[in-house]
Amino acid sequence: MTSTSISVVEQVPALDAIAVLDALRSAFTELGRGNAAQPPQTVTLLPGGGDVILYQGQLGATYSVKVSPYLPQTDGSAVVTAWTILLDTATGRPELLVDAAGLTVERTSATSALAVDLLARPDAATLAIIGSGAQARAHLRYARAVREFTDVRMFSRSLTQADAPEGVKVAASAAQAVSGADVVLLCTSAGEALIDAASLPPGTVITSISTNVARAHEIDPAALPALDVYGDYRPTVVRSAGEMVIAAERGDWTAEQLRGDLPELLTGACPPPSGTRPVFFRSIGMGLEDLAIARLILEH
Amino acid sequence: MTSTSISVVEQVPALDAIAVLDALRSAFTELGRGNAAQPPQTVTLLPGGGDVILYQGQLGATYSVKVSPYLPQTDGSAVVTAWTILLDTATGRPELLVDAAGLTVERTSATSALAVDLLARPDAATLAIIGSGAQARAHLRYARAVREFTDVRMFSRSLTQADAPEGVKVAASAAQAVSGADVVLLCTSAGEALIDAASLPPGTVITSISTNVARAHEIDPAALPALDVYGDYRPTVVRSAGEMVIAAERGDWTAEQLRGDLPELLTGACPPPSGTRPVFFRSIGMGLEDLAIARLILEH
Numbered sequence: 308m309t310s311t312s313i314s315v316v317e318q319v320p321a322l323d324a325i326a327v328l329d330a331l332r333s334a335f336t337e338l339g340r341g342n343a344a345q346p347p348q349t350v351t352l353l354p355g356g357g358d359v360i361l362y363q364g365q366l367g368a369t370y371s372v373k374v375s376p377y378l379p380q381t382d383g384s385a386v387v388t389a390w391t392i393l394l395d396t397a398t399g400r401p402e403l404l405v406d407a408a409g410l411t412v413e414r415t416s417a418t419s420a421l422a423v424d425l426l427a428r429p430d431a432a433t434l435a436i437i438g439s440g441a442q443a444r445a446h447l448r449y450a451r452a453v454r455e456f457t458d459v460r461m462f463s464r465s466l467t468q469a470d471a472p473e474g475v476k477v478a479a480s481a482a483q484a485v486s487g488a489d490v491v492l493l494c495t496s497a498g499e500a501l502i503d504a505a506s507l508p509p510g511t512v513i514t515s516i517s518t519n520v521a522r523a524h525e526i527d528p529a530a531l532p533a534l535d536v537y538g539d540y541r542p543t544v545v546r547s548a549g550e551m552v553i554a555a556e557r558g559d560w561t562a563e564q565l566r567g568d569l570p571e572l573l574t575g576a577c578p579p580p581s582g583t584r585p586v587f588f589r590s591i592g593m594g595l596e597d598l599a600i601a602r603l604i605l606e607h
Numbered sequence: 608m609t610s611t612s613i614s615v616v617e618q619v620p621a622l623d624a625i626a627v628l629d630a631l632r633s634a635f636t637e638l639g640r641g642n643a644a645q646p647p648q649t650v651t652l653l654p655g656g657g658d659v660i661l662y663q664g665q666l667g668a669t670y671s672v673k674v675s676p677y678l679p680q681t682d683g684s685a686v687v688t689a690w691t692i693l694l695d696t697a698t699g700r701p702e703l704l705v706d707a708a709g710l711t712v713e714r715t716s717a718t719s720a721l722a723v724d725l726l727a728r729p730d731a732a733t734l735a736i737i738g739s740g741a742q743a744r745a746h747l748r749y750a751r752a753v754r755e756f757t758d759v760r761m762f763s764r765s766l767t768q769a770d771a772p773e774g775v776k777v778a779a780s781a782a783q784a785v786s787g788a789d790v791v792l793l794c795t796s797a798g799e800a801l802i803d804a805a806s807l808p809p810g811t812v813i814t815s816i817s818t819n820v821a822r823a824h825e826i827d828p829a830a831l832p833a834l835d836v837y838g839d840y841r842p843t844v845v846r847s848a849g850e851m852v853i854a855a856e857r858g859d860w861t862a863e864q865l866r867g868d869l870p871e872l873l874t875g876a877c878p879p880p881s882g883t884r885p886v887f888f889r890s891i892g893m894g895l896e897d898l899a900i901a902r903l904i905l906e907h
Contacts, residue, residue: 317613342654344654351644351646354644354665361649361661361672363651365655372659372661372672372674374692378697386697388700390692390701392674392704394674396653396657396676396678397678397680399688401690404615404701
């Protein structure tokens with residue numbers, strides 16, 4: 308009864324950073340050209356509590372849907388999983404079922420690095436990373452694939468030099484880590500500002516990721532007007548990024564002030580950074596990213 | 608990379624009719640009790656043309672989503688497939704990926720037979736089937752599991768006695784087939800009325816299935832007021848069944864006149880047939896039915 312023509316991948320294999328970056332670059336370019344689809348996610352409530360979020364995507368001859376249930380257990384804990392299924396749009400047949408949890412760290416950090424590649428100075432050499440978990444370490448790996456960083460600082464409250472990745476100096480504070488940095492990667496699950504983004508020199512690129520914390524943000528919403536603000540995908544980032552939602556509510560900033568997103572940057576449909584302000588890039592995460600990386604796994 | 612803990616089933620195995628009927632009876636009962644979920648389907652348009660319909664369901668500790676793409680090809684044809692994935696809601700892990708195309712005939716015919724079991728006289732002995740394709744033959748198999756039919760007639764324009772199933776008499780017309788029948792199973796892809804339902808004796812049970820034809824119907828919409836009308840699931844059947852939609856548009860019938868559905872019949876939440884009119888049962892098909900049968904395959 309079990310077929311071998313559909314691959315089931317429960318453990319995401321080690322992926323080549325350059326290949327992942329290329330896959331994302333291609334996916335966002337196709338999205339900018341109208342050859343890919345990123346429909347809104349759908350949330351379905353389960354009668355016993357919990358919910359299932361479905362994230363769909365299409366890219367070339369591949370359609371994908373990620374099924375991510377949030378399942379409260381009787382002991383008060385919750386199980387959260389995510390599985391992505393790829394279908395070939397020529398045949399309508401499934402090709403791959405992959406545990407998407409392992410894709411999340413890869414796609415999130417590679418997306419931040421793609422933004423760095425598109426927004427940072429070519430000679431950017433000093434990197435600051437705030438956070439020291441799996442996201443921070445993956446961000447480091449992907450960032451090193453887009454720029455030759457000669458000075459890398461990392462800060463988190465728990466990090467000691469012994470636990471730091473190779474070639475990384477542990478900073479005494481977030482402020483010390485970002486001082487003089489060309490690129491700042493915020494890789495935390497913070498629900499409040501970690502650094503004073505508006506005070507950084509013009510051209511400094513700051514990236515920020517999403518967490519499940521409601522209205523989560525890693526910079527002060529009030530800083531947005533002083534920054535060149537970019538996001539991963541315009542239709543979703545302005546509705547979901549905590550600092551953007553809060554700044555818009557307060558009347559400090561509007562969605563029209565988003566300077567561009569990755570599809571626009573890759574197809575020349577938005578302006579590059581002004582050079583007069585720090586650059587802020589915020590990602591939410593998209594089904595299309597999972598699709599692009601899952602396709603790489605399939606080819607693997 | 609390929610795991611054996613997730614079953615991939617590309618060919619639906621032969622299923623025991625009694626087990627399938629029990630699984631559906633249990634699923635509709637749980638739906639009636641609020642322990643199962645049948646969310647509305649979602650349609651996503653693909654940028655290159657075509658679409659994907661997602662059908663979700665939850666039943667006890669199982670969540671399912673059926674992914675059904677409609678994929679136009681360059682030669683003018685279209686590929687339509689359907690794959691159902693089951694997840695265990697205790698662990699959030701997928702348990703089964705099954706080609707749902709093979710489930711459709713099973714679940715449709717077993718649902719009609721479940722309705723016959725709930726609506727027809729216990730001593731119903733004469734069965735008429737209109738249509739002679741896969742649906743008609745599967746309907747026969749499931750109907751025989753709920754009543755002791757001693758006289759079975761089948762009619763379709765193309766059917767000869769040599770091609771008829773065992774123990775089945777080929778009728779010369781639809782009218783001849785249904786004359787004196789206790790149960791009439793309409794199993795065609797007709798877009799118009801096949802029989803004069805309102806003229807059949809009180810208590811005769813007529814079942815009717817769905818096709819892809821727009822506003823498809825197997826009986827005259829004008830007959831509805833003269834019938835005890837039931838459906839598989841109230842929220843979907845009154846919106847989708849061609850004869851109900853047309854009759855409502857003409858002002859001949861309203862959704863409130865639907866006497867009951869399967870969850871209501873199984874939990875005593877609607878009246879039984881009046882005994883004074885013929886009984887009409889219309890099914891649309893539901894993700895929950897696929898789920899119930901896929902779960903059987905998993906246990907297989």
